[in-house]
Amino acid sequence: MPFHGEERIWVGVVAAMAVIFLAALAYAAWVVGLQVPGGDVQLVEPQKALQELKPGVREIAPGRYEVIIVARMWQWFPSNITLVNPVEVKFRLTALDVIHGFHIVGTNVNVMVFPGYVAEITWRVPQDAKGKYLVVCNEYCGLGHQNMYGVINIIRY
Structure with a gap:
């Protein structure tokens, strides 16, 4: 036709x-x-994530940080992070139980965090960034979701 x-x-x-x-x-x-985004994906058993990844903040070089965060209903490990004169921060994130969303309010850092997978994102911190930044979970993760938050404290000298 x-x-x-x-x-x-x-x-x-x-x-x-x-x-x-x-x-x-x-x-x-x-x-x-x-x-x-893609490439190599690191896998981790959710039950062993806390022991294998060792959550925390590590200064790799002056102003360059690696922050390893593990999410679990309804908290971040660690939930309070202090960075002194940061230039670049590499976040490595995973979850123990359900999907979470890692968002630093007022920035463009926004990552979905899946159990068993390690998500990586690098944040080039603006020179004028200082003070406290709220970190929230922006993926509904259960009844205590509204209580899942943390703080990134940026100190400038």
């Missing part, structure tokens, strides 16, 4: 849009260099 009049126009519009979208994806991938 051949296309008639306006049908040909709409088929052409849809085909042109598909070509434009594919061209935009190709441009973003090859010219701009945007890629989907």
Whole structure:
């Protein structure tokens, strides 16, 4: 059954849009260099995460930190983090029980945290960042979800 009049126009519009979208994806991938996050994924047994990952804050170099956080209904381990003159913070996160969301309010740090997987994100801390930043779980994780929060305290000298 051949296309008639306006049908040909709409088929052409849809085909042109598909070509434009594919061209935009190709441009973003090859010219701009945007890629989907991925690569090596570290797995950890949820029951052993606290022992294997050893949650806490470690200063790797001046101003560069590695923060390992483990989530469990309804708390973060650790929940109070202090960083002195931070430049870059690498967060490594996992969960013991259900899916959680790690969000530092007022920043672009926002990560879904799955049991058995270690999520990594690097935060380049703005020079003007100082004081207390609220950390919340933004994925509903049960009846005590509203109590799941922590604090990142940034001290500048």
